[in-house]
Amino acid sequence: MAQYDTVLCARRLVTNGREEAGCVGVTDGRIAAVEPLGSGLDGRQVVELGDDVVLLPGLVDAHVHVNEPGRTEWEGFASATRAAAAGGVTTILDMPLNSIPPTVDVAALEVKRKSALGQCFVDVGFWGGAVPGNLGELTALHAAGVFGFKCFLVHSGVEEFPPLLPADLEDYLRVLRTVDGLLIVHAEDGDEIERAPSLHSGDYRDFLSSRPRAAENRAISRVIEAARATGGRAHVLHLSSSDALPLIAEARQDGVRITAETCPHYLTFAAEEIPGGATQFKCCPPIREADNREQLWRGLADGTIDCIVSDHSPCTPELKRLDLGDFAAAWGGISSLQIGLSDVWTEARRRGFSLVDVTRWMAERPAQLAGLRRKGRIEPGHDADFCIFAPDDGFVVDPTALFHRNPITPYAGRRLDGVVRSTWLRGQELTGHQPRGHLLTRGEA
Numbered sequence: 001m002a003q004y005d006t007v008l009c010a011r012r013l014v015t016n017g018r019e020e021a022g023c024v025g026v027t028d029g030r031i032a033a034v035e036p037l038g039s040g041l042d043g044r045q046v047v048e049l050g051d052d053v054v055l056l057p058g059l060v061d062a063h064v065h066v067n068e069p070g071r072t073e074w075e076g077f078a079s080a081t082r083a084a085a086a087g088g089v090t091t092i093l094d095m096p097l098n099s100i101p102p103t104v105d106v107a108a109l110e111v112k113r114k115s116a117l118g119q120c121f122v123d124v125g126f127w128g129g130a131v132p133g134n135l136g137e138l139t140a141l142h143a144a145g146v147f148g149f150k151c152f153l154v155h156s157g158v159e160e161f162p163p164l165l166p167a168d169l170e171d172y173l174r175v176l177r178t179v180d181g182l183l184i185v186h187a188e189d190g191d192e193i194e195r196a197p198s199l200h201s202g203d204y205r206d207f208l209s210s211r212p213r214a215a216e217n218r219a220i221s222r223v224i225e226a227a228r229a230t231g232g233r234a235h236v237l238h239l240s241s242s243d244a245l246p247l248i249a250e251a252r253q254d255g256v257r258i259t260a261e262t263c264p265h266y267l268t269f270a271a272e273e274i275p276g277g278a279t280q281f282k283c284c285p286p287i288r289e290a291d292n293r294e295q296l297w298r299g300l301a302d303g304t305i306d307c308i309v310s311d312h313s314p315c316t317p318e319l320k321r322l323d324l325g326d327f328a329a330a331w332g333g334i335s336s337l338q339i340g341l342s343d344v345w346t347e348a349r350r351r352g353f354s355l356v357d358v359t360r361w362m363a364e365r366p367a368q369l370a371g372l373r374r375k376g377r378i379e380p381g382h383d384a385d386f387c388i389f390a391p392d393d394g395f396v397v398d399p400t401a402l403f404h405r406n407p408i409t410p411y412a413g414r415r416l417d418g419v420v421r422s423t424w425l426r427g428q429e430l431t432g433h434q435p436r437g438h439l440l441t442r443g444e445a
């Protein structure tokens with residue numbers, strides 16, 4: 001029998017949409033075999049995992065704002081990827097904005113790649129940007145290896161990344177369709193947001209009224225109609241309004257190529273419980289009411305929502321304006337990259353979901369959506385990326401113990417179930433000392 005570099009044996013292993021006992025043989029950083037426990041796979045290194053852990057594929061977080069270069073004081077490749085590694089995430093895809101320059105042409109992608117090189121503790125791929133005026137850059141940027149293109153339908157928060165007009169969506173989708181490219185959309189409608197009341201206030205209800213569900217619902221309808229008209233592929237980022245679930249489900253039944261993600265914070269927190277002035281909870285679209293949250297869980301259960309990604313979007317403490325407690329003035333973005341798995345598991349298990357479900361939402365589907373063919377599953381031919389997870393262990397979130405750059409998170413002090421014991425990238429356990437992550441190119445990863 002073949003000798004593998006490493007064999008990991010686990011009483012609990014998530015593979016092939018099931019949890020079972022098994023051994024995984026790894027050679028040259030790839031999974032070469034998955035066999036029942038006791039099948040005697042021979043390895044130079046054999047790791048017998050304890051009964052208290054589950055062997056999961058490394059997670060794929062397709063929505064991370066690294067912000068380097070240009071706003072490295074907000075977050076950077078070294079700190080973000082170290083946080084990812086500590087959280088069981090082995091692949092992140094970096095968003096095209098908040099860094100300067102934004103990733104809207106090939107030259108900007110090269111700038112970003114250069115700054116990431118040699119700094120990454122996990123694998124990193126890049127999204128491109130779709131902004132007014134760069135229609136002619138899309139196919140070249142696609143060929144250069146971005147995983148798809150992000151656009152906004154409302155002000156993005158930074159001047160250098162303007163939104164598309166809804167009327168332009170079809171043009172962008174039509175061009176992307178020629179290369180089977182994916183358009184990922186921040187779906188809030190700028191006109192609806194402009195019409196909504198906007199108050200400088202520390203009351204979360206005022207902030208919530210300024211980003212109504214109607215803004216999301218309208219933008220999502222427009223994305224669906226543009227995808228329907230063009231046959232292009234579109235993905236709704238960070239879905240918060242559960243009102244949009246039937247729209248997405250019906251469009252999909254009609255054959256429209258539309259998918260959706262949501263984030264841990266929408267599945268965990270409730271608007272009713274956010275304290276006055278607690279701007280660490282501010283993100284756009286906003287966290288909504290408890291009944292909305294439960295509908296999002298239903299959307300995950302029935303498959304209308306494909307995946308859960310962090311939308312890790314930090315900034316400096318000053319920009320959160322905790323001194324003022326003014327939701328309108330604070331930067332919108334939540335930091336959760338390192339604790340997403342434990343958080344989602346805590347919330348999922350109390351609603352009767354399994355680690356197989358969590359793995360599908362946080363590893364398998366995000367990899368599929370982005371076209372990462374060797375990520376997100378423990379199956380032969382895939383990269384030997386693993387998360388060794390103790391689901392019945394727990395911890396209390398201490399922001400100063402997290403690796404992301406600025407120690408602010410709404411999860412501070414929260415008790416979570418599940419501890420990441422170790423993370424493996426291409427067959428080797430990550431120690432946090434040596435940045436061995438690769439920069440990924442679409443089609444090659």
Ligand SMILES: [Zn+2]
Binds near residue numbers: 065095311313
């Ligand atoms: Zn984002």
